[in-house]
Amino acid sequence: MQKSELQDLTIHQIRQHIREGAYTSDTMGVADGYVQANLVILPKDVAFDFLVFCQRNPKPCPLLDVTLPGSPTPELLAPGADLRTDVPRYRVFRQGELVDEPTDIRSYWRDDLVAFLLGCSATFDNALRNARMPLSFLEQGMVPPVFETNVQCLPVGPFHGPIVATMRPIPDHLVVKAVQLSGRFPSAHGTPIQVGYPEKVGVTDLSKPKYGTPLVMQPTDVPVFWACGVTPQEVAMASKTDWMITHAPGHMFLSDRHYEQDAVV
């Protein structure tokens, strides 16, 4: 099934196609306006520590929903969804090593698994786009490049690591507006962590992102960094926990919520 075939469907119809395995591609641009979430699934024995890690590091790890052990239902984001089937593609890790990329994790599910859904910057990219910010990467449907910073998360138990950040080139006269717009969404990383001085967060070469394609900076562009939902995934992976399941990059969970429902003002 092609992405274009999802265009006029409801969020429930789209999730049904994902559940049935009919749609297994990425969710970039799918279900316009609905909150997309990063997924991290961990065993209960480390879930408390990971929950406290998210609470102490809300910019990279804005916690949208957490399930009770064994329950695949995201009660806040989509009470009718099933996190074992409703993500287009997953990644399964054992001791930090990728072992499978299934489109359904029912065979991996256990009664002690806890699912964490975390905010995604696609939410404020929606807001930037709807505010008609003339940002070339958005207009081209591109994902911003991702850089590792030298800013460390507050560690909790086995979980530690640097904040990973997206960089968006913002025309200088729109930087304040971009700060305001993203600040309306603390549940999607909120305000930037750095404006204008990449080296202050340890980024020395904008042409060499850790993930993604570098973006051309126009003379009037300012590099602006936002904490990224890749952070909790990398932190969980580095802990080499016995088991971990995540969404595959770009293959996010689609919630029932429109991003404006999560705006604080």
Add this chain to the structure above:
Amino acid sequence: MQKSELQDLTIHQIRQHIREGAYTSDTMGVADGYVQANLVILPKDVAFDFLVFCQRNPKPCPLLDVTLPGSPTPELLAPGADLRTDVPRYRVFRQGELVDEPTDIRSYWRDDLVAFLLGCSATFDNALRNARMPLSFLEQGMVPPVFETNVQCLPVGPFHGPIVATMRPIPDHLVVKAVQLSGRFPSAHGTPIQVGYPEKVGVTDLSKPKYGTPLVMQPTDVPVFWACGVTPQEVAMASKTDWMITHAPGHMFLSDRHYEQDAVV
């Protein structure tokens, strides 16, 4: 030691007097501008459920900080504090029954205890006062009355119960401003849960609060309800968990943070 003697002291000096047992009275009006927090301490075996309960009920239970099992240090709110000694008065419960009201809980402390610090409406009362809202209960240094509503929290494990709410009479021309000001502080219950229609949340008699003194409503006053930090305490108590320790009413934990640091805009 009298409350007036704390007036010109730093937050660290005030906490030192509390730690040494020299100050054991309530914290209403103490350390002007600093975030005061509700305290709930529970054993680790129910801490994950309580943490998820707070995450699912952020208006009554805005989680400011949570400690790791056995650690008495609130890493986010006051890294130098000790939650076993730095609250003026505690309440100790066993199976939901009050058994002690000590000024120090070192003798009760155990390696499996987890402390939760939750936001308090004193934060936005500060904001209302500083915005020069002419509210008589604030000017008289009174605490708003507390009502039980018929709005149920989302239950998690053993934790369930209604939202308990404070009511402030707000002159009708200032209601919108009060919504805006409190909305800047999601970490202190955020916007009201009800404006103008008490019966919509099950409150039928404003002269009979569950706690506190009823306030006189002027003809131009509108009753406005905000979720209250008494909710998580009542919920934890109703679960009749084996052990629970809380602050005594009005005897809050004083953090290092000024309330404006927690404003979202």
